[in-house]
Amino acid sequence: MEQNQRFLLEKPVFPLLVSMAVPVMLSMLINSLYNVVDSIWVSRLGTDAITAVSLAFPLQNIIMALGVGLGVGVSSLISMSLGAGNRNKADHLASAGLSLALIHCLLFIALGIFITRPFLGMFTDNPQIFEWACSYTFIVLCLSSGQVLQMYMEKLFQGVGRMKTTMFLMASGCLINIVLDPILIFGWFGAPAMGVSGAAVATVIGQFGALLLYILVYLKTNLGVSIRPRLMNLNRELIRSIYSIAIPSSLLLAMPSLLTGILNGILTTFGSVYVAAFGLYFKLQTFVNLPCNGLLQGMRPIIGYNYGAERHDRVRSTIRCSLGLVTVVTLTGTIASIFFPGPILRIFDADPELMQYGTEALRMIGPSFLISSVAFIAAGVFEALGQGRPSLIISLLRQLVIIVPLGWILSRFMGPAGIWISFPIAELIAAVIAWKMMGKIYADHPENTH
Secondary structure, three states: OOHHHOHHHHOOHHHHHHHHHHHHHHHHHHHHHHHHHHHHHHHOOOHHHHHHHHHOHHHHHHHHHHHHHHHHHHHHHHHHHHHOOOHHHHHHHHHHHHHHHHHHHHHHHHHHHHHHHHHHHOOOOOHHHHHHHHHHHHHHHHOOHHHHHHHHHHHHHHHOOOHHHHHHHHHHHHHHHHHHHHHHHHOHHHOOOOOHHHHHHHHHHHHHHHHHHHHHHHHHOOOOOOOOHHHOOOOHHHHHHHHHHHHHHHHHHHHHHHHHHHHHHHHOOOOHHHHHHHHHHHHHHHHHHHHHHHHHHHHHHHHHHHHHOOOHHHHHHHHHHHHHHHHHHHHHHHHHHHHOHHHHHHHOOOOHHHHHHHHHHHHHHOHHHHHHHHHHHHHHHHHHOOOHHHHHHHHHHHHHHOHHHHHHHHHHHHOHHHHHHHHHHHHHHHHHHHHHHHHHHHHHOOOOOO
């Protein structure tokens, strides 16, 4: 068994989980800060510039979702292989995963060349916004190889428990981007003023910069898993095992955008203020989900490694600790939504009308935060165990299958309140099903100690 990963098997579960999750949370916080700073600089070019960059988001989100999904699929299987002491299989997974990442890079180049203009043309007829959006999107898609390969390396490092390393490397890429943004957008220090295109170039340079740092660290350290050219061959079984996890993970990231679009379409029939209220809920949800997602990413390699080593006692302990920590976070979100909606809405300068309907929305949706804890952890556990289908079922139940038809039906009788109440109902149904699905893991693998 690899000595580099022994701590995943030996360190007490609670401090191990915290030490794995906190660096990821900080990484995600840094990334969020970068997004805010990026938007601030672009906004100085005017509303049209912000609109142009915003139009590129769906295509950027596809890259991010597929990249993270592939990384999660490979890293989960690597964790289990290393836990089982099968280093050769882990190396094969890492090498083949890189082949798939390179194929993704080629697909995104084609997407940038052939899809950019037709896609963006569907959302604006303003010539200036269209040209700015095309120039920005063309750059970030056709040069997305840095992002795709960086995300792959990030998940590879996280799969062997190197969370602090990924935190520093991700932060480095973000800082490069933040520094270059004003220089390339406005032409500081003698650089050409590239406007919106400068923001795209800064983003790409930051991504490639982070990728270069990952490669340097990989070459200089014993990661515990190796990428070998002779093992980069692909076969049907390997592709199936990776994408059985990658596809559900990618859909999990993409579904909120789809859900938002569908529900916004329903809410617009009642008035734009309800769309705005829903948007503010999603801002709060993002804030609550940030630490939860960090915990999930810290949990996966612990569960995968110990499952591979047949330490089911530690798998159970990790699940219990993760559920407890996520519950603390989601309970905080529920309390804030129900008892303090006013202060939350005032942060976003809500006018009296938005304050009234936003308060109603937050109080009715609020319980869904707490209820979501079980399904949230369950989906992550199944991903860590290489079981993509149960994870996909849980995620679909939470974010699409129940909410959309239930919200539409209830809104016919209750107005927008029918949309709001569908969230906790959907989370409750998903939680019950997820709990039963999790029970099978416990039944199949009785408690054991070593």
